[in-house]
Amino acid sequence: MTTASDRQPTVRLPQQATPTHDRLPPGAAAPAPPAAPKRRRLLVTGLTVLALAAGAGAAAVWTLHGDIPRGVTVLGVDLGGRSRAGASAALHTHLASDPAVTAPVQLTVEGRGARLRPADIGLTVDVDATVDAASRGRPSLFGTRAVAPIVTVDAALLDAALRQAVGTVGTSMRAPAVTFTGLTPKAVHPRAGRGLDPRTSAQALKAGWLSGTAVTVPLAELRPATTAAEVDELVETVARPAVAAPVTVTSERGTLTIPPAAIAKSLLLTGDASGRIVPRFDPARLRAALGPQLKRIEVPAKDASFAFAGGKPTIVAGAEGRALDLAGLAPRLLETVTSTSGRTVAGSLTTAAPATDAADLQRLGITEKVSTFTTKFPGGLSSPRSQNIIQAAEQVRGALVLPGKTFSLNKHTGERGYRQGYKDAPVIVGGHLQPGVGGGVSQFTTTLFNATYYAGLKDVEHKPHSFYFDRYPAVIESTIFWPDLDFKFQNDSPYGVLIDTAHTSETITVSVWSTKVWDKVSTEWSDRRNVTSPPTITKPDGPSCIATGGLPGFTQDAWRLFHKGGKVVKREKFTWKYDPEPRFICS
Template sequence: MTTASDRQPTVKVPQQASPAHDTLDVPPGETRRGRRALLAGGAVLALVAGGGFAARYAFKGDVPRGVTVLGVNLGGLTRAEAGTVLRAHLAADPRTSAAVRVRVEKKSATVSPAAIGLVVDVDATVDAASGGRPSLSGGRSVAPVIAVDADLLDAALLKAVGPVGTPMRAPAVTFTGLTPKAVHPAPGRGLDPERSAEAVKAGWLSGEPVTVPLVELRPATTAEEVDRLVEEVARPAVAAPLTITSEKGTLTVPPAAIAKSLVLTADRTGLIEPRFDPKKLRASVASRLARIEVAAKDASFTFAGGKPKIVAGADGRGLDLAALAPDLLTAARSSDARTVKASLTTAAPATSVADLERLGVKEKVSTFTTKFTGGLSSPRSQNIVTAAKQVRGALVLPGKTFSLNRHTGERGYAQGYKDAPVIVGGDLQPGVGGGVSQFTTTLFNATYYAGLEDVEHKPHSYYFDRYPAVIESTIFWPDLDFRFKNNTPYGVLIHTAHTSDSITVSVWSTRVWDKVTTEWSPRRNITSPQTITKPDGPDCIATSGLIGFTQDAWRLFHKGGKVVQREKFTWKYDPEPRFICGAPA
């Protein structure tokens, strides 16, 4: 009996054959087929061996072979190496720093990449390049990952191209007295920050202008929701007063104050979120709040023995209306539960002793004195003293600008000023506040010799020898002002004092310059006054006349024993006519 195994080819190995030259005895008819099988097997083994080498080659590094970004080959590099190579390429690429040209409707503009946070995110780009499969033949291009600040871009576009599209009508609820009125929304067309950002990221490195689209803008609050706010919030809110109780007393918020402080306007997306504005509410009930609150007192400077001294402030006690605002809104929507219970909280001074100590007000930096033209009791001298008292103790913080007009306000009879000679249209005539220009000149020179920045001053039309030529200043409410800027890192404290015949202004701070001096040029273009006769009366003030001339003055800043800065002032004085009061000869 013959089995299946008996029919299989038999392989015989000669016993004396060399191991290096083994031969196969194949039955007739199987020779070619066996050879083809052996060749095929060898090819498979070779392919497997070659494939393993190719895989190792393709996957060398973190970034697969054949991957490029912006034309730069990153294949085979580690993430760190790829980041370094890509950053170097971007730094050398002028497109990454050049202004981006944009078009919005028919308007064109440019924006700076740095101003809008427009950059290639190198780390994210390398992450993208590291993903995917390698390419054994050819390459794979990976787009750079670009980032931009959508809000900065939106602001830059609005500034660069101005108004575009059609603005949407924002929804709101307004009050006329105690009557609420619905303002229904309407859509518009305009810039959308996210859509603008997508357009700029997509077109930035193309080298072509980027078209930023306008989109339809629909307010987040609908007309129906506005009507609901009128009925469910606005009308109930002003239907009756609100009451705030505390341990120091009760505060009644009348409907008129509610209408002024209840905010029912939309944000930039058109969304209305009802809320109370604590600042508006406080202003609306200020007199009522004063009965239960104790205001905090700031630390301040005073003068003792002619020197500045810091006086400590004190804590106050008050209602935190910002914290109460949510409860007030809930009560305002109710018809019966309209009382909110509150506790007074400690209110710290806005300015502490430590704040003032850090300002470095420690020494007298400059002082300047001018003489009165009349006795202390004269209206003119009294006006000078009144202005000096108002300015005494003025503190100008670093970087801030002092305005004499803004500090004193209008200088009228109600403020204690009197009639004295002023120059109006080239004529001397009585006017309220006359003489304050002498205080202005004294203050100007004190700040001038302290080395502070001159912002605004104007010398007199005529020269009066009680003032230093060129470096003097007049003032007139509200058109002419005197202003200086504290351009030092220290506080500037102004002290004023007067005697029976003089006014003095001193500046206290920390000295920046060794000293400040003045050099004058000779007078030039000297002109003589003319004689003018005016009708006699209370408006006529006789004068002897003054010459006119032009002169320069240089402010010299000294440091380390030498002049390190010069500042030039020039002024042309008109000749003051010789006025005669009486009928013409």
């Protein structure tokens, strides 16, 4: 049966928490907390963890983006988050504009300064290596991490530049050596020093460059690699046995003997830059020490040359020779002189090519006669003066002057004395004509000078006569006297110059063969000025007195004109003052 109270709506009030001390009997346990609040706390905590994890993940993604970790800088350039290519490009751009990188670097060595350009010593930042170093290490969410650039430098170039800039510094290291006085070996003991060391200098520069201050380069101790005891041992085991007796060299063309003196001159027992001694024979010194002995078994090569046929130069091919292979002999010779098994070593002959072959001469471009000049000599071929002229001409015929080289008549003929076949003829000595060996060669000199003059070649040295002789062109003529006066010209053309000479019973001619550089070379003379009359001088009669009629003195100019393309493109002035030739009377 339903009552009225059953029909009333049911109202559920929130349950009120009852203080524990009010409701629990003494000794009773506290009831468990309600389940619903616990689930809510777990849900909030989970959501918080998920939020933090999501944030951390996003931060990690941001931090690890790119090949270079976030926060990494090089020389102030932020490379973080970039790819390797992007970091490399950014660093290259910065280095190209950074004055600290491109400006000369200041170094000091024992108080001496040096300013060196980075490009001259191979000083640079290795961008690839620097980017590689920047890519390593942990990323940073906060702050930055500076990575030092990887610097490279050419230690050899740096060392050479420093030595040139600061000169000698420190104390020199005495290199060890064994020297010979005659056949007696002498030990030179090493001594340590202090000086520039390429590796030490390079390390200091790499560490101090880009710091904004001068780089101090320290000196290093330079200690020779060979000790004093080792030098003494070389004296006893190498030097003394080497010069104890001659060595016989056998070959297919016979034998020769290397005397102990030649061994002493060519055996090298000197320390290198590090002070290390490696005994060896120097082939060039050995060849010089053997000298004429080599002629017994060697056949010299013959260079290609020019010969004149039909008035024109032709090329005569060279020929190969046979030479003792001293470079190959040297190691075997060292074994022989330091062993006790004998003093004989087998040598071999190799082909010796000519120093100049036909192709070399062909490339010189000697194709045409570019100038010729003739003077007339008095007295005929039988006179000593004419014979001297002809002899000098024969010595000069066929002379080849390569581009850029200078020809010296004195050097080419050597001394022109009695032993060389020259005779006495009139020469000017101290303003007087008197007999002298080689008289007349000045006429050949004048002829040669004019031939090279009209070929347009550079005049290096010449001196006109003191007196004027009408068989020569005024001003542009030259005398010569051994060894004080010389005639020199330079081949300033890009082609070879070949000199030809010829004579008749009355004339001497010099021709220059080459390739023409100028269309024409001509001369213009000024009028004579400051003309002076000759004095009359009486001299005692005898062999040293040569009577003359006397000639006036004067001053005159001559201009050498170089023609090209139908016009004068260059002028060269020569001026000379002639003394009056006295009228000498022999009485």
